[in-house]
Amino acid sequence: MNAAIAGIGATDFSKNSGRSELQLAAEAARAALTDAGLEPSDVDGLVTFTMDTNAEVAVARELGIPELTFFSRVHYGGGAACATVQQAAMAVETGMAEVVVCYRAFNERSGHRFGQVQTAAAANIDNSWSYPMGLGTPAAMVAMFARRYMHEYGATSEDFGRVAVVDRKHAATNPDAWFHGRPITLDDHQASRWIAEPLRLLDCCQESDGAVALVVTSAERARDLPNKPAVISAAAQGSGRDQFTMTSYYRDDLTGLPEMGVVARGLWRRSGIGPSDVDVAVLYDHFTPFVLVQLEELGFCGKGEAKDFVASGALELDGALPLNPHGGQLGEAYLHGMNGIAEAVRQVRGTAVNQVADVEHVLVTAGTGVPTSGLVLGQG
Amino acid sequence: MTDIEKEAARIAEQGESAPRLARDPVNLPMINNWLEAIGDKHPGYTEVAPPAMVQVWTMPGLHGRRAPDDPLGQMMAILDEAGYTSVVATNSDQTYHRYLKVGEHLSMATSLEDVTGPKRTGLGEGWFVTTRSTWYVGDEPVAEMRFRVLKYRPAQKPEPVAETPEAQPIRPSVNRDTEYFWEGCRQNELRIQRCGGCGLLRHPPGPMCPECGATKPKYLVSDGLGVVYSYVVHHHPAVPGKRTPFVIALVELDEGVRMLGELDGEPAIGQRVEVVFTKVDDELTMPSWRPRADR
Amino acid sequence: MRIGDPLPEWHVEATPTFVISTALATRDFQDVHHDRDLAVRRGSKDIFINILTTTGLVQRYVTDWAGPEALVRQINVRLGAPCFAYDTLKFFGQVVERQEQDLTIEVVGRTAHGDHVTGTVRIEVPA
Numbered sequence: 001m002n003a004a005i006a007g008i009g010a011t012d013f014s015k016n017s018g019r020s021e022l023q024l025a026a027e028a029a030r031a032a033l034t035d036a037g038l039e040p041s042d043v044d045g046l047v048t049f050t051m052d053t054n055a056e057v058a059v060a061r062e063l064g065i066p067e068l069t070f071f072s073r074v075h076y077g078g079g080a081a082c083a084t085v086q087q088a089a090m091a092v093e094t095g096m097a098e099v100v101v102c103y104r105a106f107n108e109r110s111g112h113r114f115g116q117v118q119t120a121a122a123a124n125i126d127n128s129w130s131y132p133m134g135l136g137t138p139a140a141m142v143a144m145f146a147r148r149y150m151h152e153y154g155a156t157s158e159d160f161g162r163v164a165v166v167d168r169k170h171a172a173t174n175p176d177a178w179f180h181g182r183p184i185t186l187d188d189h190q191a192s193r194w195i196a197e198p199l200r201l202l203d204c205c206q207e208s209d210g211a212v213a214l215v216v217t218s219a220e221r222a223r224d225l226p227n228k229p230a231v232i233s234a235a236a237q238g239s240g241r242d243q244f245t246m247t248s249y250y251r252d253d254l255t256g257l258p259e260m261g262v263v264a265r266g267l268w269r270r271s272g273i274g275p276s277d278v279d280v281a282v283l284y285d286h287f288t289p290f291v292l293v294q295l296e297e298l299g300f301c302g303k304g305e306a307k308d309f310v311a312s313g314a315l316e317l318d319g320a321l322p323l324n325p326h327g328g329q330l331g332e333a334y335l336h337g338m339n340g341i342a343e344a345v346r347q348v349r350g351t352a353v354n355q356v357a358d359v360e361h362v363l364v365t366a367g368t369g370v371p372t373s374g375l376v377l378g379q380g
Numbered sequence: 381m382t383d384i385e386k387e388a389a390r391i392a393e394q395g396e397s398a399p400r401l402a403r404d405p406v407n408l409p410m411i412n413n414w415l416e417a418i419g420d421k422h423p424g425y426t427e428v429a430p431p432a433m434v435q436v437w438t439m440p441g442l443h444g445r446r447a448p449d450d451p452l453g454q455m456m457a458i459l460d461e462a463g464y465t466s467v468v469a470t471n472s473d474q475t476y477h478r479y480l481k482v483g484e485h486l487s488m489a490t491s492l493e494d495v496t497g498p499k500r501t502g503l504g505e506g507w508f509v510t511t512r513s514t515w516y517v518g519d520e521p522v523a524e525m526r527f528r529v530l531k532y533r534p535a536q537k538p539e540p541v542a543e544t545p546e547a548q549p550i551r552p553s554v555n556r557d558t559e560y561f562w563e564g565c566r567q568n569e570l571r572i573q574r575c576g577g578c579g580l581l582r583h584p585p586g587p588m589c590p591e592c593g594a595t596k597p598k599y600l601v602s603d604g605l606g607v608v609y610s611y612v613v614h615h616h617p618a619v620p621g622k623r624t625p626f627v628i629a630l631v632e633l634d635e636g637v638r639m640l641g642e643l644d645g646e647p648a649i650g651q652r653v654e655v656v657f658t659k660v661d662d663e664l665t666m667p668s669w670r671p672r673a674d675r
Numbered sequence: 676m677r678i679g680d681p682l683p684e685w686h687v688e689a690t691p692t693f694v695i696s697t698a699l700a701t702r703d704f705q706d707v708h709h710d711r712d713l714a715v716r717r718g719s720k721d722i723f724i725n726i727l728t729t730t731g732l733v734q735r736y737v738t739d740w741a742g743p744e745a746l747v748r749q750i751n752v753r754l755g756a757p758c759f760a761y762d763t764l765k766f767f768g769q770v771v772e773r774q775e776q777d778l779t780i781e782v783v784g785r786t787a788h789g790d791h792v793t794g795t796v797r798i799e800v801p802a
Contacts, residue, residue, distance in 0.1 A: 115617065132552045140614050249630050410700075416696075422743050430734060432727075439702035471752065472726055
């Protein structure tokens with residue numbers, strides 16, 4: 001693709017931001033524009049999540065963006081993350097806009113918490129097959145997959161725990177991470193309380209307040225801006241057969257994430273690279289089991305082999321596939337995957353706090369269990 | 381003048397309470413305990429105490445009580461009676477006239493300085509109560525403190541639904557496409573959608589058959605038997621209408637479709653189960669599972 | 676030490692051990708400072724630091740920076756959000772007033788829930 005991420009911005013990540021979601025969105029967007037060396041008057045496009053409470057026009061008003069020629073939203077919670085960049089890139093490539101800001105801002109910890117049971121969500125007909133039965137939290141919905149995955153492949157709670165340990169290890173050396181300086185051991189993981197068996201507390205990502213924004217423009221324009229562009233080598237969305245939001249329990253097989261398989265095929269085809277070319281993987285990690293499943297769907301290992309791949313140390317910073325050097329959502333913050341895209345940009349620029357050497361290609365994925373998306377970012 | 385203000389004026393007029401003698405003189409073991417806990421490596425506290433420790437010397441201790449003439453205690457009782465039952469400290473201003481030497485024995489006396497209210501605060505309506513305490517060595521005042529608390533009536537907070545196990549269970553929403561299922565539950569029938577065109581069985585249901593495109597769904601009545609395909613033991617957070625922990629099972633029915641429901645029993649993949657119906661009210665009957673001994 | 680000088684940021688990890696040991700060392704035996712079950716039953720999310728400890732931390736923050744020769748004359752604190760067990764309490768400070776050897780330092784102690792303490796400390800430094 002002929003588009004690049006030219007700027008990244010974020011607020012602090014906290015448990016109580018003390019400000020409105022609109023202020024968070026505006027702060028992150030302004031920071032991203034400053035990083036890109038651009039002015040609000042350069043912006044003509046905005047993209048966010050359907051779930052974001054901040055209207056594009058409200059963000060435009062706060063920033064003083066004069067006119068918008070492109071505004072769009074993507075559905076399905078965290079599955080939207082990489083797709084916001086895809087929307088922006090398509091707008092830039094088709095000439096619908098020149099500079100597009102993608103943003104996500106929420107008080108997800110101090111305000112509306114996704115981890116609690118959302119009684120109102122049962123108003124959705126699809127959810128009426130799960131919520132009234134008592135299956136009403138994202139953790140429990142993922143746990144249903146995880147139990148079957150364990151049964152089919154012999155994976156254990158410790159196999160899930162290794163993902164949390166790696167993320168928290170990386171977060172421990174990232175000053176922007178909520179869990180900075182607080183690594184965990186596998187024993188800590190095993191001692192943490194049950195949330196929804198087989199998921200323990202430390203299998204579940206934290207909840208956070210904050211915002212992240214990304215500036216997308218053409219690769220040519222990005223090359224004239226102060227920071228090294230992170231070129232969008234490929235972007236893809238994916239939804240699978242018989243897809244539900246978090247509860248795709250009615251397919252033949254419960255051990256995969258076929259929607260991520262759709263994303264993977266799109267990414268590899270469009271970027272011309274394959275799994276072995278990926279230098280850093282920023283995989284969506286709201287719950288540990290789906291990191292294992294993603295490794296399989298994306299082709300880093302065979303079905304059922306992720307537990308051995310992870311146990312081999314592959315996900316360490318000096319491993320075969322460094323995972324979430326910023327600490328992921330388990331370690332840095334839960335920003336619906338947008339903070340992972342910012343980390344991918346830093347890895348391409350060479351400015352990350354836990355920088356991996358000689359990065360050519362970074363893979364980023366969005367929310368799992370829902371229709372989702374992915375990106376491959378690379379050197380210009 | 382309100383009654384609270386009158387009482388406040390009366391207590392203020394009493395002036396300083398009788399001095400309360402510290403349990404121990406200023407001493408090194410307590411200083412060292414304090415330094416250790418706070419993590420303070422200051423080398424200067426070998427003969428004098430850290431100033432911020434002044435209040436520690438006169439704390440009432442594990443079984444201590446307020447003296448009957450303690451003005452703060454009296455004022456708290458009056459505000460409790462008036463319905464301002466919660467308290468939070470807001471200010472502590474300490475002035476140290478000099479450092480206290482090991483061996484000196486402190487006493488403290490308190491007077492009521494000010495009571496203002498009622499004020500609207502973020503916590504609820506309340507009164508700010510300010511006291512002034514003086515620490516003495518003999519007759520010499522060595523330190524002073526102005527201490528302010530907010531005594532308030534907690535604002536009514538709506539009960540968070542998710543944290544109340546007694547809360548009403550979550551109800552399904554029902555539409556034209558799903559009404560047959562819930563009607564079946566009311567009649568203690570577990571109904572599975574069956575395409576009127578090609579006979580495809582399908583759950584959850586929908587208005588158009590993905591196989592043949594027909595829009596005339598019918599249903600069959602399941603035998604209500606199946607096996608556990610996967611399950612979750614839910615511990616946190618609380619779920620309205622459920623007592624944690626509880627089990628939700630994804631059951632593969634003998635007819636070939638899967639369906640979620642609570643399972644009353646020890647869960648295991650492959651466990652044989654049968655459907656049970658529980659009437660919630662006239663509108664709603666919920667299906668759930670219980671283990672079966674066969675197989 | 677001039678007006679406007681910042682104090683270095685200082686972080687205190689409020690572990691349960693820290694909350695409890697400081698409460699006991701300040702002879703504050705209220706249950707909300709050492710008994711999590713009771714604290715939760717009273718509507719708190721966990722045990723939290725007591726006021727005498729907050730005052731002690733404010734003093735330590737300033738004297739760690741000013742050195743052991745400085746004499747503490749006054750500590751005024753305004754209390755905000757509780758500092759719960761497992762919180763990180765981050766201190767920030769700045770010299771806001773100086774008259775000869777008398778300095779006033781403004782101090783803020785903040786957790787993720789907001790400002791736990793804001794206050795001023797008056798010290799006297801050697802000439």
